[in-house]
Amino acid sequence: MKETFIKELVKADLNNPILIGGFPGLGLVGKIATRHLVKQLKAERFAYLYSPHFPYFVHVNKKGSVRLLRGTFYFWK
Structure with a gap:
């Protein structure tokens, strides 16, 4: 993989969103x-x-399925 890629699962209609990040540490x-x-x-x-x-x-x-690490985005209204 050479570039960052975002895969949209659904189209989210967001007004004034707030992002909360949760990283493993x-x-x-x-x-x-x-x-x-x-x-x-x-x-x-x-x-x-x-x-x-x-x-x-x-x-x-x-x-036994293998996948790459990824970030996951959620929304709530």
Whole structure:
């Protein structure tokens, strides 16, 4: 992958949006807090971001499928 790529799953009509980022760090606190917000607000996933600037790792799920690391975007109204 040579360029950052955003894959839109649905078209989100956003007015004055606020972005909250949750990044995995020490103890995964940012990721856990963001996951909690998504669940509590029942936010809808609308896009994925793939970037060559992410670490060169892959995610393997329980079924053995492999995918690149990605950022996930949600919205809530």
